[in-house]
Amino acid sequence: xxxxxxxxxxxxxxxxxxxxxxxxxxxxxxxxxxxxxxxxxxxxxxxxxxxxxxxxxxxxxxxxxxxxxxxxxxxxxxxxxxxxxxxxxxxxxxxxxxxxxxxxxxxxxxxxxxxxxxxxxxxxxxxxxxxxxxxxxxxxxxxxxxxxxxxxxxxxxxxxxxxxxxxxxxxxxxxxxxxxxxxxxxxxxxxxxxxxxxxxxxxxxxxxxxxxxxxxxxxxxxxxxxxxxxxxxxxxxxxxxxxxxxxxxxxxxxxxxxxxxxxxxxxxxxxxxxxxxxxxxxxxxxxxxxxxxxxxxxxxxxxxxxxxxxxxxxxxxxxxxxxxxxxxxxxxxxxxxxxxxxxxxxxxxxxxxxxxxxxxxxxxxxxxxxxxxxxxxxxxxxxxxxxxxxxxxxxxxxxxxxxxxxxxxxxxxxxxxxxxxxx
Numbered sequence: 001x002x003x004x005x006x007x008x009x010x011x012x013x014x015x016x017x018x019x020x021x022x023x024x025x026x027x028x029x030x031x032x033x034x035x036x037x038x039x040x041x042x043x044x045x046x047x048x049x050x051x052x053x054x055x056x057x058x059x060x061x062x063x064x065x066x067x068x069x070x071x072x073x074x075x076x077x078x079x080x081x082x083x084x085x086x087x088x089x090x091x092x093x094x095x096x097x098x099x100x101x102x103x104x105x106x107x108x109x110x111x112x113x114x115x116x117x118x119x120x121x122x123x124x125x126x127x128x129x130x131x132x133x134x135x136x137x138x139x140x141x142x143x144x145x146x147x148x149x150x151x152x153x154x155x156x157x158x159x160x161x162x163x164x165x166x167x168x169x170x171x172x173x174x175x176x177x178x179x180x181x182x183x184x185x186x187x188x189x190x191x192x193x194x195x196x197x198x199x200x201x202x203x204x205x206x207x208x209x210x211x212x213x214x215x216x217x218x219x220x221x222x223x224x225x226x227x228x229x230x231x232x233x234x235x236x237x238x239x240x241x242x243x244x245x246x247x248x249x250x251x252x253x254x255x256x257x258x259x260x261x262x263x264x265x266x267x268x269x270x271x272x273x274x275x276x277x278x279x280x281x282x283x284x285x286x287x288x289x290x291x292x293x294x295x296x297x298x299x300x301x302x303x304x305x306x307x308x309x310x311x312x313x314x315x316x317x318x319x320x321x322x323x324x325x326x327x328x329x330x331x332x333x334x335x336x337x338x339x340x341x342x343x344x345x346x347x348x349x350x351x352x353x354x355x356x357x358x359x360x361x362x363x364x365x366x367x368x369x370x371x372x373x374x375x376x377x378x379x380x381x382x383x384x385x386x387x388x389x390x391x392x393x394x395x396x397x398x399x400x401x402x403x404x405x406x407x408x409x410x411x412x413x414x415x416x417x418x419x420x421x422x423x
Contacts, residue, residue, distance in 0.1 A: 042066025199225035294340030
């Protein structure tokens with residue numbers, strides 16, 4: 001009998017008894033899973049995902065501080081290849097349907113028996129197995145677009161003759177690359193390669209092709225041992241999906257094929273005559289990706305590992321009071337992927353982005369509590385929290401006491417805080 005693949009899992013639910021039962025009574029190992037952590041709210045669950053990088057997150061859809069839907073959205077930015085299963089009440093079904101785009105592999109209704117949960121986990125395990133197996137299979141079905149696109153990508157043209165671009169657009173429409181001659185999609189070239197320079201196997205070409213198909217129109221082929229993908233879409237498509245696609249290629253190649261891969265991504269170009277230039281940009285980015293923690297580099301990236309982390313810490317110091325500061329928004333400011341930034345911060349600073357941000361906010365909160373008579377609600381706002389209960393939970397988790405108790409211990413007069421917030 002073949003050995004069962006073991007996938008790591010994090011459980012998140014604010015119902016303590018249910019979470020404890022799921023964690024302790026589920027035969028995880030027999031079902032092909034290894035429980036690596038659990039959380040009572042979305043904030044702690046997000047921190048666990050960033051730190052532990054599990055294969056599966058089993059989460060309630062309604063939780064304090066960060067809902068299951070918001071958790072799924074943020075998890076997708078950090079770990080796009082990770083699977084998510086919802087465990088929640090019947091009334092949340094319509095709400096849960098919004099999360100299909102976040103790689104939801106299962107939706108389980110409460111109340112759920114332990115036998116029912118085990119049966120569904122068995123199904124989830126089979127789905128993950130099947131997904132990874134499908135990514136290993138190679139099916140060459142590139143069609144006539146190869147004759148059109150491959151020469152444009154690989155051959156260098158010093159100058160395009162007048163009218164050549166218009167003719168190229170007609171050819172592109174005729175072979176289905178464009179949806180018509182009036183299709184104004186921009187183009188990006190993504191190149192993937194193994195770090196040791198060995199030739200990429202056909203399965204990697206298929207994997208890149210399958211993943212690109214989830215997000216963007218594309219054409220994928222192999223050249224000189226590398227996988228090359230020409231991606232098409234409007235600028236908003238690339239802004240939303242490009243970082244996610246590049247990260248998911250790295251994550252799933254390692255998980256499904258057992259190999260590390262590097263990815264380089266060009267800037268967007270607007271004409272077919274610039275595809276070779278974009279390809280050369282992707283090769284330069286591919287070379288830089290060797291020094292990248294996440295294995296991905298974009299042409300616009302100018303960072304080195306330590307320098308990137310240093311700039312990230314500077315922005316956290318400057319903007320910790322912004323309630324919308326997140327790993328995704330910070331990575332957008334630095335023009336890198338959330339996964340790369342997360343890996344870089346963990347390696348260089350030795351802890352996760354979330355922990356660094358919360359620590360800075362709590363340091364400021366302690367200062368304001370002990371040196372001013374501001375109301376706790378105002379202190380929370382100045383530290384990036386619109387929800388006073390959320391702030392109090394984070395403060396107690398960080399300092400071991402509530403805001404009001406700290407003031408009483410130090411004999412400081414000021415506004416009151418909600419006591420003993422639980423999650």
